[in-house]
Amino acid sequence: MPKVSDDYKERKRESLLESALKCFGEKGFHSTTMDDIVAYSKTSKGLIYNYFKSKEELYLELMQERTKLTFERINEHFKNCETATEKMRELFKMYREITLTEEWRHLIRVHMEFWINSARHENLQNIMLDRYKKQYLQFMNEIIEQGKKSGEFKKEIQAELVSSIFWAYIDGICLHYSVVEEDELYKQQFKQTEEMIMNYILTK
Amino acid sequence: MPKVSDDYKERKRESLLESALKCFGEKGFHSTTMDDIVAYSKTSKGLIYNYFKSKEELYLELMQERTKLTFERINEHFKNCETATEKMRELFKMYREITLTEEWRHLIRVHMEFWINSARHENLQNIMLDRYKKQYLQFMNEIIEQGKKSGEFKKEIQAELVSSIFWAYIDGICLHYSVVEEDELYKQQFKQTEEMIMNYILTK
Amino acid sequence: MPKVSDDYKERKRESLLESALKCFGEKGFHSTTMDDIVAYSKTSKGLIYNYFKSKEELYLELMQERTKLTFERINEHFKNCETATEKMRELFKMYREITLTEEWRHLIRVHMEFWINSARHENLQNIMLDRYKKQYLQFMNEIIEQGKKSGEFKKEIQAELVSSIFWAYIDGICLHYSVVEEDELYKQQFKQTEEMIMNYILTK
Amino acid sequence: MPKVSDDYKERKRESLLESALKCFGEKGFHSTTMDDIVAYSKTSKGLIYNYFKSKEELYLELMQERTKLTFERINEHFKNCETATEKMRELFKMYREITLTEEWRHLIRVHMEFWINSARHENLQNIMLDRYKKQYLQFMNEIIEQGKKSGEFKKEIQAELVSSIFWAYIDGICLHYSVVEEDELYKQQFKQTEEMIMNYILTK
DNA sequence: GATGAATGAGACTTCATTCAT
DNA sequence: CATGAATGAAGTCTCATTCAT
Numbered sequence: 001m002p003k004v005s006d007d008y009k010e011r012k013r014e015s016l017l018e019s020a021l022k023c024f025g026e027k028g029f030h031s032t033t034m035d036d037i038v039a040y041s042k043t044s045k046g047l048i049y050n051y052f053k054s055k056e057e058l059y060l061e062l063m064q065e066r067t068k069l070t071f072e073r074i075n076e077h078f079k080n081c082e083t084a085t086e087k088m089r090e091l092f093k094m095y096r097e098i099t100l101t102e103e104w105r106h107l108i109r110v111h112m113e114f115w116i117n118s119a120r121h122e123n124l125q126n127i128m129l130d131r132y133k134k135q136y137l138q139f140m141n142e143i144i145e146q147g148k149k150s151g152e153f154k155k156e157i158q159a160e161l162v163s164s165i166f167w168a169y170i171d172g173i174c175l176h177y178s179v180v181e182e183d184e185l186y187k188q189q190f191k192q193t194e195e196m197i198m199n200y201i202l203t204k
Numbered sequence: 205m206p207k208v209s210d211d212y213k214e215r216k217r218e219s220l221l222e223s224a225l226k227c228f229g230e231k232g233f234h235s236t237t238m239d240d241i242v243a244y245s246k247t248s249k250g251l252i253y254n255y256f257k258s259k260e261e262l263y264l265e266l267m268q269e270r271t272k273l274t275f276e277r278i279n280e281h282f283k284n285c286e287t288a289t290e291k292m293r294e295l296f297k298m299y300r301e302i303t304l305t306e307e308w309r310h311l312i313r314v315h316m317e318f319w320i321n322s323a324r325h326e327n328l329q330n331i332m333l334d335r336y337k338k339q340y341l342q343f344m345n346e347i348i349e350q351g352k353k354s355g356e357f358k359k360e361i362q363a364e365l366v367s368s369i370f371w372a373y374i375d376g377i378c379l380h381y382s383v384v385e386e387d388e389l390y391k392q393q394f395k396q397t398e399e400m401i402m403n404y405i406l407t408k
Numbered sequence: 409m410p411k412v413s414d415d416y417k418e419r420k421r422e423s424l425l426e427s428a429l430k431c432f433g434e435k436g437f438h439s440t441t442m443d444d445i446v447a448y449s450k451t452s453k454g455l456i457y458n459y460f461k462s463k464e465e466l467y468l469e470l471m472q473e474r475t476k477l478t479f480e481r482i483n484e485h486f487k488n489c490e491t492a493t494e495k496m497r498e499l500f501k502m503y504r505e506i507t508l509t510e511e512w513r514h515l516i517r518v519h520m521e522f523w524i525n526s527a528r529h530e531n532l533q534n535i536m537l538d539r540y541k542k543q544y545l546q547f548m549n550e551i552i553e554q555g556k557k558s559g560e561f562k563k564e565i566q567a568e569l570v571s572s573i574f575w576a577y578i579d580g581i582c583l584h585y586s587v588v589e590e591d592e593l594y595k596q597q598f599k600q601t602e603e604m605i606m607n608y609i610l611t612k
Numbered sequence: 613m614p615k616v617s618d619d620y621k622e623r624k625r626e627s628l629l630e631s632a633l634k635c636f637g638e639k640g641f642h643s644t645t646m647d648d649i650v651a652y653s654k655t656s657k658g659l660i661y662n663y664f665k666s667k668e669e670l671y672l673e674l675m676q677e678r679t680k681l682t683f684e685r686i687n688e689h690f691k692n693c694e695t696a697t698e699k700m701r702e703l704f705k706m707y708r709e710i711t712l713t714e715e716w717r718h719l720i721r722v723h724m725e726f727w728i729n730s731a732r733h734e735n736l737q738n739i740m741l742d743r744y745k746k747q748y749l750q751f752m753n754e755i756i757e758q759g760k761k762s763g764e765f766k767k768e769i770q771a772e773l774v775s776s777i778f779w780a781y782i783d784g785i786c787l788h789y790s791v792v793e794e795d796e797l798y799k800q801q802f803k804q805t806e807e808m809i810m811n812y813i814l815t816k
Numbered sequence: 817g818a819t820g821a822a823t824g825a826g827a828c829t830t831c832a833t834t835c836a837t
Numbered sequence: 838c839a840t841g842a843a844t845g846a847a848g849t850c851t852c853a854t855t856c857a858t
Contacts, residue, residue, distance in 0.1 A: 120231060167380070259828070452839060569804065
């Protein structure tokens, strides 16, 4: 666990995680070797084991970091959002405005791969489900409930259902466009998804 | 004599593919060893190489087989469907009625994993994209166009956009429920997705 | 051992040996698989084991056959040779007139490879040395002795020494030109070797 | 620290090459396994791949090393030789005085085997031919030309022809005595070869 | 702390040989 | 007899992890 007391160590750790992400993005978790990460991060094989006790753990910590960053980024964007509607619109906007770079595609694949891998290891699965429910779903739930309370959203919608629909669509679209390279279609699809969902939840 | 009927060989091949699917489903492609497949299929290590020249090729042929089966199954269900609306409804019904067994989850993971892996190997990516566009998108396109022609669906909708939305949502939902074990939510989510999409395309 | 009684079997055996020779020539003994030979001879894997009980044995029998053929060929050429000098000259002529085809190079390599391999297996080594001494050396010895007796060759030369020099030079040159593709140099070298050796043994 | 001196690594490399040579000598290239080499060199299976990226490459580098050593040894012997005649005599002496140990026989077989194997792989063949022509032939050519210039050797002899004859005879004799265990005959044969060749080139 | 040489289990693949048909 | 599917031992090579310096 990062000790902020030692700034140097923390920066080293970040740098290792970043290198790992880069490598996993390019070759996938299994095909990435510790040597790849070492080469990319310009450190030594031994050092990496001072920070993470195994490749598995490095993977897990990386993904935890990424989730944290995702929400930090979202919250950053939410600074000027008050209403639930504003938040929803801003969220869609964030995704809609993504440019489909090779780097982005790599990132998505790492996430998706992790999601699938996690399903195969009981301990990982629990971590993942917990994260999904406590963070992703919960996050969206709160927005929905806020919207329901304020009268922006229909009273009769089930927050949980909408939340899970939201993330499923997001992931479905990202999954597709992590392979398909069609920027324009991606944007239209997101626009359409936004309309469908907003239409479904807004009180007229 | 071991000069054996084509039928016998075909059945052997199927059995190997099935074993591979089982193993890939349980442990993922990379973590599955040829020994796993051999053990599962109760043959010998050498034999598998009489049928497939590498683990890679086995993987590819397996996925090709699965795609073929998917469409065979869909077409089977479509036997009594005339109108585009019937077809769309039937398609949703097929997915909606799936029971989320462990086996199904394995299957989905294999598909998703393949989709992601394929993105990392140029030759596989071409095969995948081709399959996606020529089969999945094309298949849906035809239904949409039929519906537009017959007046069932709105004239102004873009077939291609709807098709890609359709498959993205399907994949997104399947991806989620290949990890999340909540049958009820899955069904509701599918119902809702059906409404949204049908609402979007139906005239009136 | 070939039973001439069954002509068919004998021809089959020859065909297998020939195929083996072809394959060994192209890829070398170790890199040639039984499948290669089977493919080349258009028979079946099982059949080959009816004729030779192992790859080793096939190899050995092939080389035995080749030695036999070599001497048959030499004797064929010797039909009209009476004197020792004529025989020596004819022998040199045979080698000198060889055209350095790819096929010839293959053949030489097989022989050389066998010679080296044999040194590494006691039983083979005995067979090889026996063959070398009883056939190659003995053959040359007899010519030399004939020449000495008839006064063609110097009385003081040691037949055994000349014989072993003769075959060493032959093998050395063949070895080189099984790799080096220079027809002209080969011929000159043989001419020169002939002169040196004849000069050494002829009585003026 | 295992960050180790270049010298250490070089010695390790030499030791691996030496082990490989020993094993190739005993069993031949194809029959030698990496495990054999590892066992002989008392290291671990993985380590060898830190130094050579494949068995093939190890082989090639070994042979390159050996050629280098051969010429270093020859040049060592040449320190006190001025005239072309002295050099030729010294060269013959070197070969003549070799004692036909089992080790020497192994060494020769490795060289001969490599020569033959190389003929079967285009890239190796080019390396071999280049080495043969640029080093072996060239080396001898220079001596001959020196001798012609100084008047020791006949003006009319073709340096290239003599050179290739020289090496062919050397190789032929070595090849034979890598199998035939007759020290005495070997020496006589070399003596005789020396006389023949010197007789051929010396200006009386 | 940092380094990277060393380890060795285990992966994929090949192939001589067998044997049921 | 002939066939070629089946076998499995054994080969090459990889790579996460350790540890002496």
